[in-house]
Amino acid sequence: xxxxxxxxxxxxxxxGSLRLSxxxxxxxxxxxxxxxxxxxxxxxxxxxxxxxxxxxxxxxxADSVKGRFTIFRDNAKNTVFLQMHSLKPEDTAVYYCNTHPxxxxxWGQGTQVTVSS
Numbered sequence: 832x833x834x835x836x837x838x839x840x841x842x843x844x845x846x847g848s849l850r851l852s853x854x855x856x857x858x859x860x861x862x863x864x865x866x867x868x869x870x871x872x873x874x875x876x877x878x879x880x881x882x883x884x885x886x887x888x889x890x891x892x893a894d895s896v897k898g899r900f901t902i903f904r905d906n907a908k909n910t911v912f913l914q915m916h917s918l919k920p921e922d923t924a925v926y927y928c929n930t931h932p933x934x935x936x937x938w939g940q941g942t943q944v945t946v947s948s
Contacts, residue, residue: 833857833937835928840942843918851913851942853928861885861906866931867913869924870941880913881931890931896922918946 839851851867866881880902881890887904901914911928925941 835939837942840944842945848916853911855909864931865911868927871924920946920948
C-alpha cells in the first residue's frame with residue numbers, strides 16, 4: 832500500500848531552476864533516510880542526493896550536482912524535496928525518490944526533467 836509520488840518536473844532552459852516534490856502515502860517516513868535518484872533511457876538509475884530522517888540533515892550529493900542541488904524535507908507533510916539550480920542539459924532525466932538504500936517495491940513513476948540548451 833506504500834506509494835511514492837513524484838511531481839514538479841518539466842521543461843526548463845539551461846541555467847534555470849526547478850523544485851521537485853515526493854509525497855509518500857501508506858505510512859509515515861519520518862524515521863527513514865530518503866533519497867533522490869535519476870535515470871535516462873537505456874542507462875541505470877544513479878544516486879543524486881540523500882537526507883536523514885528526524886533531523887533532516889543532508890547525507891551527501893553526487894559530485895555532478897554538488898553545489899547546485901539541495902535536498903530537504905517536511906516530515907509533517909511526509910514530503911521530500913529536491914531544489915535544483917543552474918540546471919544543465921546533462922541533468923535531463925526521469926527523477927525518482929525512494930528510501931536510501933532504495934527498496935524495490937517503492938519505486939514510483941518518477942517525474943521528467945528536461946533541460947534545453
